[in-house]
Amino acid sequence: MKITVVTLFPELVEAVAQSGMPRVAVERGALSLQTINPRMFAADRHRTVDDRPFGGGPGMLLKPEPLAAAIEAAKAEAPSAPVWLLSPQGARLDRxxxxxxxxxxxxxxxxxxxxxxxxxxIDRLIDAEISIGDYVLSGGELGAMVLIDAVARRLPGVLGDAESVAQDSFEAALLDHPHYTRPEDWSGQRVPPVLLGGNHRAIDAWRSSQRVQNTARHRPDLFYGQGLDARARAELTATWAPEAPWQTNEP
Ligand SMILES: C[S@@+](CC[C@H](N)C(=O)[O-])C[C@H]1O[C@@H](n2cnc3c(N)ncnc32)[C@H](O)[C@@H]1O
Structure with missing residues (x-):
């Protein structure tokens, strides 16, 4: 996959590919990341990319000419790629x-x-506006980086089987289950015994039940939302174990 980012701060966006899954994706050839700076398309010697808004008001706006030229340059290299503007007014980014x-x-x-x-x-060149949440950032770069990270880990060959996205939060409209590692007893909080017994059917059942509980507790909108029909909810709730794991843990 090829992601081209039109940005006044290319070094900021490029940092996302220097670590974590985006870096793995680039190294494995699953992702290519390119940046294009509108400043390179500014006509004047000061390379001006902003100007005052018509009608007055605070702040400056990105001028149309250099920004449009940068977008056109990106489209010339990837004519079929959709053009998304990061914007707090856009559709909320989700799974x-x-x-x-x-x-x-x-x-x-x-x-x-x-x-x-x-x-x-926006009217001429943008196919969709995407928001990363109901708050205002000072620029779209962090939003682009969020998107790049979230996409990179889904690209084929980036995550191994052991780290598969299939069990992640929001897959199948559920949140993830709790995870535990050594030590078994940490300051009196013990790992649920089912995870120590090696019974993989029991472990799967416990994890399913925990995913349902997590979702109902933290994201009732997902749990009661369209992603999970009534029958699926009934099947899943049948496996609920109501107590917190360390409360059920016998020494
Ligand atoms: C200071 S914001 C402009 C906010 C704009 N005046 C408004 O209130 O809708 C500057 C840029 O940051 C980016 N941005 C800010 N908040 C964002 C969000 N929640 N999601 C995605 N991009 C955002 C957009 O690219 C936006 O053009």
């Missing part, structure tokens, strides 16, 4: 959108700055 994007050959991500982007650029 399904990330999973869909990971199936695509590429995407162009456009990072706004200042008060944002001239509306005419």
């Amino acid at each position: 399904d959108r990330v999973a869909d994007l990971a199936q695509q050959a590429g995407v162009v991500l456009v990072c706004g700055r200042y008060e944002g982007v001239d509306q005419r650029v």
Whole structure:
């Protein structure tokens, strides 16, 4: 997959590929990350990319000409790639959108700055606006990096079987189950005995039950939402174990 990021801060975005799963994805050839800086397309000798808003008001806006030229340059290299603008006004990024994007050959991500982007650029060149949450960042770069990280770990060959996304939160509309490692007893909090017994059917059943409980407790909107129909909920709730794990733990 090829991701091209249009940004005034390429060094910030490129840092995402220097560690973790994006780095693995790049090293394994599953992801190629490119940045294009609108400043390179500014016509004046000061390489101006912003200007005051018509009608007055605070802050500056990204000027249309250099930004549009940078987006056109990105599209020229990946004509079929959708162009997404990071924007607090966009559709909220979620698991399904990330999973869909990971199936695509590429995407162009456009990072706004200042008060944002001239509306005419959005109208002419942007296919979708994507938000990473209901708060305002000072630029789209962190949003682009979130998207790149989330997509990279879903690309084929990036995560091994042992780290598969299948059990992650939000797959099958459920959150993940709790995880434990050594020591078995940490300051009086013991690992649930079922995880120590080697009975993999029992471990799977316990994990399923914990996923359901986690989801119902932390994200009732998911639990009662469209992702899980009534029958599936009934089947899953039949496996509930109500106590917290360390309360059920006999020495
Ligand atoms: C300071 S913000 C502009 C906010 C804009 N005036 C508004 O209130 O909708 C500058 C840029 O940061 C990015 N940005 C800010 N918050 C974001 C969010 N929640 N998700 C994605 N991008 C965001 C966008 O690219 C935006 O153009």
